[in-house]
Amino acid sequence: MLSQPSHINILAIESSCDDTAAAVLQNGNVLSNVVSSQLIHELYGGVVPELASRAHQQSIVPVVELALKKSGLNLNQLQAIAFTKGPGLIGSLMVGSSFAKSLAYALNIPLIGVHHMEAHVLAHFIPEPKPSFPFLCLTVSGGHTQIVRMDDYFSFEIIGKTIDDAAGEAFDKSAKLLGLPYPGGPLIDKYAQAGKVSFKFSQPQIPDLDFSFSGLKTNILYFLQKEVKQNENFVSENLPDICASIQDAIIKHLMKKLIIASDQTGIKNIALAGGVSANSGLRNAILQTGIEKQWQTFIPPFEFCTDNAAMVGITAHYKFLAQQFEPADTAPLARF
Numbered sequence: 001m002l003s004q005p006s007h008i009n010i011l012a013i014e015s016s017c018d019d020t021a022a023a024v025l026q027n028g029n030v031l032s033n034v035v036s037s038q039l040i041h042e043l044y045g046g047v048v049p050e051l052a053s054r055a056h057q058q059s060i061v062p063v064v065e066l067a068l069k070k071s072g073l074n075l076n077q078l079q080a081i082a083f084t085k086g087p088g089l090i091g092s093l094m095v096g097s098s099f100a101k102s103l104a105y106a107l108n109i110p111l112i113g114v115h116h117m118e119a120h121v122l123a124h125f126i127p128e129p130k131p132s133f134p135f136l137c138l139t140v141s142g143g144h145t146q147i148v149r150m151d152d153y154f155s156f157e158i159i160g161k162t163i164d165d166a167a168g169e170a171f172d173k174s175a176k177l178l179g180l181p182y183p184g185g186p187l188i189d190k191y192a193q194a195g196k197v198s199f200k201f202s203q204p205q206i207p208d209l210d211f212s213f214s215g216l217k218t219n220i221l222y223f224l225q226k227e228v229k230q231n232e233n234f235v236s237e238n239l240p241d242i243c244a245s246i247q248d249a250i251i252k253h254l255m256k257k258l259i260i261a262s263d264q265t266g267i268k269n270i271a272l273a274g275g276v277s278a279n280s281g282l283r284n285a286i287l288q289t290g291i292e293k294q295w296q297t298f299i300p301p302f303e304f305c306t307d308n309a310a311m312v313g314i315t316a317h318y319k320f321l322a323q324q325f326e327p328a329d330t331a332p333l334a335r336f
Protein backbone atom coordinates (compact mmCIF):
# COMPACT_ATOMS: atom_id res chain seq x y z
CA MET A 1 0.00 0.00 0.00
CA LEU A 2 1.28 3.46 -0.94
CA SER A 3 1.77 5.86 1.96
CA GLN A 4 -0.21 9.08 1.54
CA PRO A 5 1.93 12.25 1.35
CA SER A 6 1.44 14.77 4.17
CA HIS A 7 0.24 17.33 1.63
CA ILE A 8 -1.72 16.67 -1.54
CA ASN A 9 -0.50 19.39 -3.91
CA ILE A 10 -2.20 19.33 -7.29
CA LEU A 11 -1.61 21.50 -10.34
CA ALA A 12 -4.83 21.63 -12.40
CA ILE A 13 -5.24 22.77 -15.99
CA GLU A 14 -8.48 23.73 -17.79
CA SER A 15 -8.52 24.36 -21.55
CA SER A 16 -11.87 23.03 -22.79
CA CYS A 17 -13.05 26.14 -24.62
CA ASP A 18 -11.73 29.70 -24.75
CA ASP A 19 -10.21 30.18 -21.28
CA THR A 20 -6.70 28.98 -20.47
CA ALA A 21 -6.66 28.32 -16.73
CA ALA A 22 -4.35 26.83 -14.12
CA ALA A 23 -4.73 26.43 -10.37
CA VAL A 24 -2.75 24.93 -7.51
CA LEU A 25 -4.57 23.26 -4.63
CA GLN A 26 -3.13 21.97 -1.37
CA ASN A 27 -5.30 19.44 0.48
CA GLY A 28 -8.34 20.78 -1.39
CA ASN A 29 -7.58 24.43 -0.55
CA VAL A 30 -7.02 26.79 -3.47
CA LEU A 31 -3.55 28.37 -3.31
CA SER A 32 -3.83 30.03 -6.73
CA ASN A 33 -6.40 30.26 -9.52
CA VAL A 34 -5.35 31.96 -12.76
CA VAL A 35 -7.58 32.44 -15.83
CA SER A 36 -6.57 33.97 -19.14
CA SER A 37 -9.64 34.67 -21.31
CA GLN A 38 -9.24 34.83 -25.08
CA LEU A 39 -10.63 38.11 -26.38
CA ILE A 40 -9.93 37.34 -30.05
CA HIS A 41 -13.31 35.56 -30.44
CA GLU A 42 -15.24 38.80 -29.85
CA LEU A 43 -14.26 39.80 -33.39
CA TYR A 44 -16.08 36.78 -34.82
CA GLY A 45 -19.21 36.72 -32.64
CA GLY A 46 -18.36 33.28 -31.23
CA VAL A 47 -15.51 30.92 -30.39
CA VAL A 48 -13.38 30.00 -33.43
CA PRO A 49 -11.93 26.55 -32.54
CA GLU A 50 -8.66 26.89 -34.46
CA LEU A 51 -7.94 30.31 -32.94
CA ALA A 52 -8.82 28.96 -29.51
CA SER A 53 -6.24 26.16 -29.68
CA ARG A 54 -3.55 28.53 -30.93
CA ALA A 55 -4.28 30.96 -28.10
CA HIS A 56 -4.11 28.09 -25.57
CA GLN A 57 -0.67 27.18 -26.94
CA GLN A 58 0.52 30.74 -26.41
CA SER A 59 -0.96 31.12 -22.93
CA ILE A 60 -0.50 27.78 -21.27
CA VAL A 61 3.14 28.18 -20.16
CA PRO A 62 2.76 31.69 -18.69
CA VAL A 63 -0.57 30.79 -17.05
CA VAL A 64 0.89 27.67 -15.38
CA GLU A 65 4.02 29.59 -14.32
CA LEU A 66 1.90 32.33 -12.77
CA ALA A 67 -0.33 29.82 -10.95
CA LEU A 68 2.76 28.11 -9.51
CA LYS A 69 4.36 31.43 -8.54
CA LYS A 70 1.20 32.64 -6.79
CA SER A 71 0.88 29.32 -4.93
CA GLY A 72 4.39 29.59 -3.48
CA LEU A 73 5.08 25.98 -4.53
CA ASN A 74 7.50 24.62 -7.09
CA LEU A 75 7.09 21.76 -9.55
CA ASN A 76 8.93 19.29 -7.31
CA GLN A 77 6.37 19.77 -4.54
CA LEU A 78 3.46 18.56 -6.71
CA GLN A 79 1.84 15.16 -6.13
CA ALA A 80 -0.30 15.09 -9.30
CA ILE A 81 -1.20 16.97 -12.48
CA ALA A 82 -4.90 17.29 -13.34
CA PHE A 83 -6.44 18.33 -16.62
CA THR A 84 -9.85 18.65 -18.26
CA LYS A 85 -10.33 15.49 -20.33
CA GLY A 86 -13.60 16.67 -21.95
CA PRO A 87 -16.16 17.55 -23.10
CA GLY A 88 -15.03 20.57 -25.11
CA LEU A 89 -13.32 21.68 -28.31
CA ILE A 90 -10.92 18.92 -29.27
CA GLY A 91 -8.06 21.23 -30.32
CA SER A 92 -8.34 23.20 -27.07
CA LEU A 93 -8.49 20.02 -24.98
CA MET A 94 -5.42 18.65 -26.81
CA VAL A 95 -3.29 21.60 -25.68
CA GLY A 96 -4.16 21.18 -21.99
CA SER A 97 -3.97 17.39 -22.01
CA SER A 98 -0.64 17.23 -23.91
CA PHE A 99 0.86 19.78 -21.55
CA ALA A 100 -0.42 17.90 -18.47
CA LYS A 101 0.77 14.54 -19.80
CA SER A 102 4.26 15.81 -20.58
CA LEU A 103 4.61 17.48 -17.20
CA ALA A 104 3.36 14.45 -15.26
CA TYR A 105 5.75 12.25 -17.25
CA ALA A 106 8.72 14.56 -16.65
CA LEU A 107 7.97 14.80 -12.92
CA ASN A 108 7.07 11.09 -12.66
CA ILE A 109 3.81 11.83 -10.82
CA PRO A 110 0.24 10.68 -11.54
CA LEU A 111 -2.09 12.24 -14.04
CA ILE A 112 -5.77 12.88 -13.23
CA GLY A 113 -8.37 13.40 -15.99
CA VAL A 114 -11.45 15.42 -15.04
CA HIS A 115 -14.90 15.72 -16.64
CA HIS A 116 -15.62 19.42 -17.22
CA MET A 117 -19.26 19.33 -16.07
CA GLU A 118 -18.42 17.22 -13.02
CA ALA A 119 -15.85 19.89 -12.16
CA HIS A 120 -18.50 22.64 -12.39
CA VAL A 121 -20.62 20.73 -9.86
CA LEU A 122 -17.76 19.84 -7.52
CA ALA A 123 -16.72 23.52 -7.46
CA HIS A 124 -19.17 23.60 -4.52
CA PHE A 125 -16.56 21.78 -2.44
CA ILE A 126 -14.05 24.66 -2.70
CA PRO A 127 -15.67 27.28 -0.42
CA GLU A 128 -17.62 26.89 2.81
CA PRO A 129 -20.41 26.02 3.37
CA LYS A 130 -20.18 22.82 1.35
CA PRO A 131 -23.40 21.00 0.41
CA SER A 132 -24.17 17.66 2.00
CA PHE A 133 -25.35 14.71 -0.09
CA PRO A 134 -27.81 14.24 -1.63
CA PHE A 135 -28.18 17.56 -3.40
CA LEU A 136 -29.59 18.76 -6.70
CA CYS A 137 -27.38 20.86 -8.92
CA LEU A 138 -28.74 23.04 -11.69
CA THR A 139 -25.74 23.08 -14.03
CA VAL A 140 -26.00 25.79 -16.64
CA SER A 141 -23.21 26.67 -19.05
CA GLY A 142 -22.59 27.57 -22.68
CA GLY A 143 -22.81 23.93 -23.74
CA HIS A 144 -24.94 22.22 -21.08
CA THR A 145 -28.13 22.64 -19.10
CA GLN A 146 -28.79 19.85 -16.63
CA ILE A 147 -30.32 19.02 -13.30
CA VAL A 148 -27.96 16.58 -11.62
CA ARG A 149 -28.83 14.54 -8.55
CA MET A 150 -25.57 14.18 -6.60
CA ASP A 151 -25.47 11.23 -4.18
CA ASP A 152 -21.73 11.27 -3.62
CA TYR A 153 -18.65 12.90 -5.22
CA PHE A 154 -18.64 10.43 -8.10
CA SER A 155 -22.13 8.99 -7.82
CA PHE A 156 -24.70 11.07 -9.63
CA GLU A 157 -27.62 10.95 -12.06
CA ILE A 158 -28.61 13.52 -14.68
CA ILE A 159 -32.38 13.75 -14.10
CA GLY A 160 -33.09 16.58 -16.58
CA LYS A 161 -31.30 18.07 -19.57
CA THR A 162 -31.83 20.36 -22.53
CA ILE A 163 -33.13 18.76 -25.70
CA ASP A 164 -31.64 21.52 -27.88
CA ASP A 165 -29.76 24.71 -26.90
CA ALA A 166 -28.09 25.27 -23.54
CA ALA A 167 -29.13 28.17 -21.29
CA GLY A 168 -25.83 29.97 -21.97
CA GLU A 169 -26.43 29.57 -25.70
CA ALA A 170 -29.92 31.04 -25.26
CA PHE A 171 -28.35 34.09 -23.60
CA ASP A 172 -25.57 34.40 -26.18
CA LYS A 173 -27.81 33.89 -29.24
CA SER A 174 -30.39 36.37 -27.93
CA ALA A 175 -27.59 38.87 -27.37
CA LYS A 176 -26.43 38.35 -30.95
CA LEU A 177 -29.96 39.15 -32.19
CA LEU A 178 -29.69 42.40 -30.24
CA GLY A 179 -26.36 43.21 -31.88
CA LEU A 180 -24.36 42.68 -28.66
CA PRO A 181 -20.81 41.24 -28.84
CA TYR A 182 -19.86 37.68 -27.82
CA PRO A 183 -20.25 36.38 -25.16
CA GLY A 184 -23.54 38.21 -24.71
CA GLY A 185 -24.75 36.49 -21.52
CA PRO A 186 -22.98 38.85 -19.10
CA LEU A 187 -24.16 41.87 -21.16
CA ILE A 188 -27.81 40.79 -21.08
CA ASP A 189 -27.38 40.47 -17.31
CA LYS A 190 -25.86 43.96 -17.09
CA TYR A 191 -28.57 45.70 -19.17
CA ALA A 192 -31.35 43.69 -17.48
CA GLN A 193 -30.38 45.19 -14.14
CA ALA A 194 -31.45 48.62 -15.43
CA GLY A 195 -34.65 47.36 -17.11
CA LYS A 196 -38.05 45.93 -16.26
CA VAL A 197 -39.87 42.90 -17.60
CA SER A 198 -42.11 44.54 -20.22
CA PHE A 199 -42.29 42.03 -23.08
CA LYS A 200 -43.75 38.54 -22.86
CA PHE A 201 -42.10 35.55 -24.51
CA SER A 202 -43.73 32.14 -24.69
CA GLN A 203 -42.58 29.58 -22.12
CA PRO A 204 -41.28 26.27 -23.55
CA GLN A 205 -43.67 23.36 -22.96
CA ILE A 206 -41.36 20.37 -22.50
CA PRO A 207 -42.31 17.27 -20.48
CA ASP A 208 -40.53 15.90 -17.40
CA LEU A 209 -37.44 17.69 -16.12
CA ASP A 210 -36.04 18.49 -19.55
CA PHE A 211 -35.41 21.94 -20.99
CA SER A 212 -35.71 23.55 -24.42
CA PHE A 213 -34.51 26.98 -25.51
CA SER A 214 -34.65 26.90 -29.30
CA GLY A 215 -38.36 27.91 -29.47
CA LEU A 216 -37.70 30.85 -27.18
CA LYS A 217 -34.89 32.01 -29.47
CA THR A 218 -37.24 31.91 -32.50
CA ASN A 219 -39.92 33.71 -30.49
CA ILE A 220 -37.43 36.50 -29.65
CA LEU A 221 -36.29 36.70 -33.29
CA TYR A 222 -39.86 37.11 -34.65
CA PHE A 223 -40.73 39.59 -31.90
CA LEU A 224 -37.70 41.76 -32.74
CA GLN A 225 -38.37 41.57 -36.50
CA LYS A 226 -41.97 42.72 -35.95
CA GLU A 227 -41.04 45.59 -33.61
CA VAL A 228 -38.12 46.81 -35.75
CA LYS A 229 -40.41 46.94 -38.78
CA GLN A 230 -42.54 49.51 -36.92
CA ASN A 231 -39.66 51.37 -35.28
CA GLU A 232 -36.11 50.89 -36.51
CA ASN A 233 -34.73 52.21 -33.22
CA PHE A 234 -36.76 49.75 -31.16
CA VAL A 235 -33.73 47.83 -29.85
CA SER A 236 -31.60 50.83 -28.91
CA GLU A 237 -34.59 52.61 -27.30
CA ASN A 238 -35.65 49.56 -25.25
CA LEU A 239 -32.45 47.58 -24.66
CA PRO A 240 -32.66 47.28 -20.83
CA ASP A 241 -36.34 46.21 -20.92
CA ILE A 242 -35.75 43.72 -23.75
CA CYS A 243 -32.79 42.23 -21.84
CA ALA A 244 -34.81 42.05 -18.60
CA SER A 245 -37.64 40.28 -20.47
CA ILE A 246 -35.34 37.75 -22.18
CA GLN A 247 -33.52 37.02 -18.94
CA ASP A 248 -36.82 36.61 -17.11
CA ALA A 249 -38.09 34.08 -19.70
CA ILE A 250 -34.89 31.99 -19.47
CA ILE A 251 -34.86 32.06 -15.67
CA LYS A 252 -38.59 31.18 -15.39
CA HIS A 253 -38.01 28.03 -17.47
CA LEU A 254 -34.97 27.01 -15.40
CA MET A 255 -36.71 27.66 -12.09
CA LYS A 256 -39.90 25.83 -13.06
CA LYS A 257 -37.99 22.59 -13.70
CA LEU A 258 -35.77 23.00 -10.64
CA ILE A 259 -38.83 23.40 -8.39
CA ILE A 260 -40.46 20.27 -9.89
CA ALA A 261 -37.17 18.35 -9.41
CA SER A 262 -37.00 19.33 -5.75
CA ASP A 263 -40.69 18.50 -5.16
CA GLN A 264 -40.37 15.12 -6.90
CA THR A 265 -37.17 14.01 -5.16
CA GLY A 266 -37.86 15.68 -1.81
CA ILE A 267 -34.29 17.06 -1.93
CA LYS A 268 -34.00 20.58 -0.53
CA ASN A 269 -30.23 21.01 -0.82
CA ILE A 270 -30.07 22.99 -4.04
CA ALA A 271 -26.90 24.09 -5.83
CA LEU A 272 -26.21 26.18 -8.90
CA ALA A 273 -23.18 25.63 -11.16
CA GLY A 274 -21.72 26.55 -14.58
CA GLY A 275 -21.03 29.87 -16.25
CA VAL A 276 -24.68 31.01 -16.28
CA SER A 277 -24.70 30.76 -12.48
CA ALA A 278 -22.88 34.10 -12.64
CA ASN A 279 -26.23 35.61 -13.74
CA SER A 280 -27.53 37.96 -11.06
CA GLY A 281 -31.20 37.35 -11.90
CA LEU A 282 -30.79 33.57 -11.64
CA ARG A 283 -28.90 33.90 -8.37
CA ASN A 284 -31.68 36.06 -6.92
CA ALA A 285 -34.39 33.70 -8.19
CA ILE A 286 -32.76 30.70 -6.50
CA LEU A 287 -32.21 32.59 -3.27
CA GLN A 288 -35.81 33.90 -3.21
CA THR A 289 -37.36 30.54 -4.09
CA GLY A 290 -35.04 28.95 -1.54
CA ILE A 291 -36.52 31.12 1.19
CA GLU A 292 -40.11 30.29 0.11
CA LYS A 293 -39.43 26.56 -0.26
CA GLN A 294 -37.10 26.24 2.73
CA TRP A 295 -34.24 25.09 0.54
CA GLN A 296 -30.63 25.25 1.59
CA THR A 297 -29.05 26.96 -1.40
CA PHE A 298 -25.43 26.83 -2.54
CA ILE A 299 -24.09 29.30 -5.08
CA PRO A 300 -20.32 29.38 -5.55
CA PRO A 301 -18.41 32.66 -5.62
CA PHE A 302 -18.19 34.21 -9.07
CA GLU A 303 -14.59 33.07 -9.80
CA PHE A 304 -15.60 29.41 -9.40
CA CYS A 305 -18.74 29.72 -11.58
CA THR A 306 -17.34 30.45 -15.03
CA ASP A 307 -14.61 28.21 -16.47
CA ASN A 308 -11.65 27.95 -14.09
CA ALA A 309 -9.02 25.41 -13.08
CA ALA A 310 -9.74 25.44 -9.33
CA MET A 311 -12.88 23.36 -10.02
CA VAL A 312 -10.72 20.88 -11.96
CA GLY A 313 -8.29 20.84 -9.02
CA ILE A 314 -10.95 20.11 -6.38
CA THR A 315 -12.39 17.28 -8.50
CA ALA A 316 -8.86 15.92 -8.92
CA HIS A 317 -8.33 16.14 -5.15
CA TYR A 318 -11.22 13.73 -4.54
CA LYS A 319 -10.02 11.54 -7.41
CA PHE A 320 -6.55 11.47 -5.83
CA LEU A 321 -8.07 10.32 -2.53
CA ALA A 322 -9.95 7.61 -4.44
CA GLN A 323 -6.72 6.78 -6.36
CA GLN A 324 -8.48 7.35 -9.71
CA PHE A 325 -5.59 8.04 -12.06
CA GLU A 326 -5.35 8.35 -15.82
CA PRO A 327 -3.15 6.05 -17.96
CA ALA A 328 -0.12 7.70 -19.59
CA ASP A 329 -1.56 7.17 -23.09
CA THR A 330 -4.87 8.94 -22.26
CA ALA A 331 -6.49 11.12 -24.92
CA PRO A 332 -9.03 13.94 -24.51
CA LEU A 333 -12.63 13.47 -25.61
CA ALA A 334 -14.71 16.17 -27.32
CA ARG A 335 -17.84 14.31 -26.16
CA PHE A 336 -17.52 12.70 -22.77
Ligand code: KG4
Pocket residue numbers: 017140141142143144167168169171172183184185186187189274275276277278279280305306307
Ligand atom coordinates in the same frame (compact mmCIF):
# COMPACT_ATOMS: atom_id res chain seq x y z
O1 KG4 B 1 -19.23 27.40 -17.89
P1 KG4 B 1 -18.83 28.42 -18.86
O2 KG4 B 1 -17.84 29.48 -18.42
O3 KG4 B 1 -18.24 27.77 -20.16
C1 KG4 B 1 -18.82 26.59 -20.67
O4 KG4 B 1 -18.48 25.50 -20.15
O5 KG4 B 1 -19.68 26.72 -21.57
O6 KG4 B 1 -20.17 29.14 -19.39
C2 KG4 B 1 -20.13 30.12 -20.37
C3 KG4 B 1 -21.54 30.64 -20.57
C4 KG4 B 1 -21.65 31.59 -21.76
O7 KG4 B 1 -22.78 31.21 -22.54
C5 KG4 B 1 -21.86 32.94 -21.09
O8 KG4 B 1 -22.61 33.86 -21.87
C6 KG4 B 1 -22.62 32.54 -19.86
O9 KG4 B 1 -21.98 31.37 -19.42
N1 KG4 B 1 -22.58 33.57 -18.81
C7 KG4 B 1 -23.66 34.28 -18.44
C8 KG4 B 1 -23.20 35.20 -17.45
N2 KG4 B 1 -21.86 35.00 -17.27
C9 KG4 B 1 -21.50 33.98 -18.11
N3 KG4 B 1 -24.95 34.22 -18.84
C10 KG4 B 1 -25.80 35.07 -18.26
N4 KG4 B 1 -25.45 35.99 -17.32
C11 KG4 B 1 -24.17 36.08 -16.88
N5 KG4 B 1 -23.83 36.97 -15.94
Ligand code: ZN
Pocket residue numbers: 116120141142274275306307
Ligand atom coordinates in the same frame (compact mmCIF):
# COMPACT_ATOMS: atom_id res chain seq x y z
ZN1 ZN C 1 -17.82 25.36 -18.29
